Amino acid sequence: MSINLDAKVPAGPLRDKWTKTKASMKLVNPANKRKYSVIVVGSGLAGASAAATLAELGYQVMCFCYQDSPRRAHSIAAQGGINAAKNYQNDGDSVWRLFYDTIKGGDFRARESNVYRLAECSQAIIDQCVAQGVPFAREYGGQLANRSFGGAQVSRTFYCRGMTGQQLLLGAYQALSRQIHSGAVKMFPQTEMLDLVVVDGRAAGIVTRNLVTGYVESFSADAVLLCTGGYSNAFFLSTNAAGCNVTATYRAFKRGALFANPCYTQIHPTCIPVAGDHQFKLTLMSESLRNDGRVWVPKKPNDTREPASIPDSERDYYLERKYPSFGNLAPRDVSSRAAKEVCDEGRGVGPGGRGVFLDFADAIKRLGADKVREKYGNLFDIYFQITGEDAYTRPMRIYPAPHYTMGGLWVDYNLMSTVPGLFVLGEANFSDHGANRLGASALMQGLADGYFVIPYTLGAYFADAGGRKVPTDHAEFKKCMAEVTEGTNRLLGIKGKKTPIEFHREVGKLLWENCGMARDKKGLEETIQKFPAIREEFWKNVSVPGSGADFNKALEQAGRVADFIEFGELMCRDALARDESCGGHFRTEHQYPDGEAKRNDEQFMYAAAWEYGGPGKTPTMHKEPLVYEEVKPAVRSYK
Amino acid sequence: MANKTLNLVLHIWRQKNRGAAGELVEYRLDVSPDCSFLEMLDLLNEDLIRKGQEPVAFDYDCREGICGTCGVVVNGVPHGPVKGATTCQVHMRNFRDGEHIYIEPFRAKGFPVIKDLVVDRSAFDRIIQSGGYVSCNTGGAPDGNAVPISHVTAEAAMDAAACIGCGACVAACKNASAMLFVSAKVTQLAMLPQGQPERAARAKDMVEQHDRELFGGCTNQYECEAVCPKEISVKHIAALNREYVKSTLAGTK
Structure with a gap:
């Protein structure tokens, strides 16, 4: 496969890129929007905000989540707050400063243009949430209150007690509920995406399993948006919800989407x-x-x-x-x-x-x-x-x-992956936080992507590519459905002795010890050697009781653990290849005498985007050079 | 930290699916008092899976008391013995060695059992869909500070907004009423300036949807408040009643 890692960053000064893009991009006229359909997988901040906004614009939207209600996505657990460059405190904040803090916080391993756009969108997010009735903390005079967060010297974090994620998600969920009520969004709760269907090189739809009935089904649309969160549960013990998984993004990876910087994880x-x-x-x-x-x-x-x-x-x-x-x-x-x-x-x-x-x-x-x-x-x-x-x-x-995981599917400036028609939003993509994310910036990114970026860039994609909907009786859909059903039956048929959780715990421990807060060449090489045996044992000895036509948590877990086992190997390969320290990726071989992370800009100033090589084969790394036009990367000091 | 193991006798509701008859099944289990309640069920399930038996179906996700996914009735009390906590936040140090623990699903006509301890709470989503929002499209919102909202109002709205939609209020109520859930959203938005334009219609539409979902009426038993993991006050139900009366008297659509 020839890979074109063109980030499609618009030309011109940083501060004009997004304004110019919006002004010059092709549009779909209001009457034509209803002819286009969109699949949104995930209903967290990115997914719910995207689904609601796209439906408001007139697109036909189908939204899927594994939880029993879209309100329960794990964005709900975010506690502290959301950043925005409002400068309400008169303490020297600006779009530029939020942008710079985020780039520096990410240890100069994020794409400049995306981060600047994120900072630009931050202000409108607060306004939008206030309009929805999100009860942000207020001062006695009625003004919005702010608190400080790590990595910044200004107070720019908006919050709702220790439940900011909950309130922002409920705002997006309510906007989504309004669209479900009007019929503009068809919602599929307790439905897990198990495969991406690619026809003629474009994302054509998804295959899902209903987690209550076990029913395997496929859906086609003109575009697919993955808003499926991060993969911290690769470590088994993490702060993520029990159901958080890498399955949607990993299976898209297996269908040709490149996975960028999988070793960038936040502890x-x-x-x-x-x-x-x-x-x-x-x-x-x-x-x-x-x-x-x-x-x-x-x-x-x-x-x-x-x-x-x-x-x-x-x-x-x-x-x-x-x-x-x-x-x-x-x-x-x-x-x-x-x-x-x-x-x-x-x-x-x-x-x-x-x-x-x-x-x-x-x-x-x-x-x-x-x-x-x-x-x-x-x-x-x-x-x-x-x-x-x-x-x-x-x-x-x-x-x-x-x-949190900064790595994710590679996307260009328009949030499109290397598979045309497949877009990736929020934590599931890799684009904005480099090698380390600052606090209160995850909520900001999820909502920026969903409310204010994808409504523009998806329209431009449709205007350019036209409708591409393929009926679900197409041979490729049938093939993917058969593979999903076969995978489920295979798990049920093994009838081994070890539970899916036991495998998960084992892989998680291995990753935590060798690909966690500190990593080195020897440990990573040894760990990579261990994965084939774990994989083999899993497919021989996992126990999944019950049936596939039923509510079956062990079956859900087994499918997700199988993907974590394969994905853990990819994390280690990426960590091994990145022979420098940066942000959350700390290679013990590369540190200053005082123990600070030592970057190597000459050799590693790039995003590593991995291409799936086939079952049991080594993946191939492609590089997107990170070009800093306006920021000068420096040694990151917080002294 | 206590290290002594607790020997427990669990009586757990097992029900194959919505249509099947269910029964309480007894299990014996030793656990650490530092275990959470759901980790205890995890350990039981790990045992069952190893033996090739079907694990007990129960639902959970965040395990930090905020997503609202978990919830079972423990010895007759939704979410169990700890006040202001979801099932996932209850730890086994709240139980005695040798104790018999009865574990059942949230029961209500509006919450049919899916399997074992898992119930279908989609009725709550439909109630929100009937009007639990401010109708504002994305874009064009005025500056967040354009309309001042007093600290007191914002805090009171937040008290109501803290609802996690778990359904314990319904499970605790002898009428299976979901009025605490409905009132939390109605009063949150009624308190805020952004909620005013649709205030009357929202109260009426949400109450009507509540009734269509087969939840019962409120008869001021206050069981809901007692079990609410977010300790949402029944005063919101009183406020809802006022909102509803006003909206019907005003003859809103």
Whole structure:
């Protein structure tokens, strides 16, 4: 296959690119829009906002989600907030500054033009959400309130207590519900996409399985949008919802879409530490807590005294010490690595020594317990439920955990993948966060893509390519359906001894240890060698009881785990090939004497886009050079 | 941290599908008190799968109390013994060694059982579709600060907006009423300036859809508030009643 990695970045100065694109792109006239149909897979912030907006414009939309309601997509769990360059605080913010912070936060591994557009769209997102009735926090005078987040020196984060993702998603869900009511969107909950159908090199539709009836069906449309989130669950233990998976994007990869930077994963610094083998997931404590919480460990290794009895002089507030200008609000990758470092030195706290304190004693002294409760009450409650500990009187224990994935399907400036007609939005694509995402920027990207980018670029695609709808009785649809059915039957027929979760746990542990917060050549090479045996064992020894014509969680899990096993290998290959450190990708061979990540711009200033090679074959890497026209990549310092 | 294992006797509702008859089946299980309630069911299922038996169907997703997917009735109480928490947030340290635990689905005419502990809550989506939104297309919204909203109003709207749509309110109510769910959305939007143009029609349409979905009327038992994982107050139901009366008296469409 010849690969054309043309990012289609418009010419001209950065600040004019998107304005000019919108002004010059081809349009579909209102009466013709209803002739075009769109499949949207996923109903999180990107999917719900795209489905609602495209339906408002007049396109025929079909929206699919695996949850029992589109309102339950995992965007709902985002706690802290959403960034926007409103400069309501008069503290020096601007589109340029949000753009620059995001590019720098991503360690200069994102595409300049996409990030600038994201910053430009950020302002309209807040306005749109307010108009929908999203109850953002307000000051007493009635103005929108802001808080600070990691990696920025301005306050530009809008929030709804610790439930910002929930409120933004419900806003998008309600907009979507209105379109379902009017008949403009046909909604398919509890329906999982299991294959992408490509006809004559274009995305023609999808094959799905109804998770209640087991019914396998196919749908065709003029374009397919994947808004299916990230793959943090490759690590098994992550902050993602149990159902989050790589299946939709991985199967699109197998059908020809290139997967970019799969090794870029974000390990979030503030999660509740692992407590034991019974755990099936980890829980995030919002980064917003670092506005008021101070991170520390004892100066002495193996200090098991109660935190309150350790005097200030024997505590190491290591983020404040190492990064005086950003302090506790250092970006996520930097904070996570610092936590790992102090725990590796034996100074970690709590069971197993894998934890650091996040202490609110000073904040409570300064603001009073009531004010702290108003700001973070629900997070303290969650912490109490899980650990049985009261964070008002004893510091929280936190430790990094997999949270977000910057890698994803490769897309051009118009959010189209290498398969024409297949668009990828939100966390599922790779485009905006480089090698590390700043806090409160995931919600921003999901909504920017869905509300304000795809409505333009999809129209231009239709105006250019015309209707391409292929009926579902086409031979390729039949072939894909047969393959999906066969895959399901195969899983049910193995009748082995190990549960899908046991395989998932095993692969997750392997990735966490070798492709997690620190990676090196030897570990990655050894890990890659282990995957074929795991894959083989899975297809011989997995146990999936029950039937395929029924609600069957073990069957759902087995299909997703099979993809994670293959995908984990791809992550490791990418991590091995990227022989530098950048953002969340830390190769221990490449660091400065003080332990900071050492980039190699001369050799690795590119996005790595992987092409599927066939079953059991090595994938091929293609490169999209990252050209910085206006920003000068520098050593990323938060000191 | 307690390390002692709990020996439990579980009585779990098993029902093959919507039409089949169901029954309580007994299982014995040892778990750590640090386990969450759903992790306990995971462990049980891991055992069943290894033996090639069908696991207990139960639904979940985020496991941090916000997506609203999980929810079972534990010893007669939707979401179990911890106040202001979803089932996934309940930890086993809230149970005693040797305890018998009865685990059943959320039961209501409007929530038919799909399998075992999983019920069909699509009625909630249809209620929102009938009017639980502000009709504004994307684009052209005025600046977010153009219309001031007082801190107090924003906080009160947020109290209502916190609903996660889990359906515990219905499961707890002897009338299987979903009025707490409906009132949370109606009052959130009625409080905010953006919700005013459709205020009357919204209340009327959502209540009518509620009734069509076979949920019962509210008779002020307050069971809903007692089990709501987000502790949404029944005062919203009182507000809904006012909104509904006003809208019918005004003769809205």
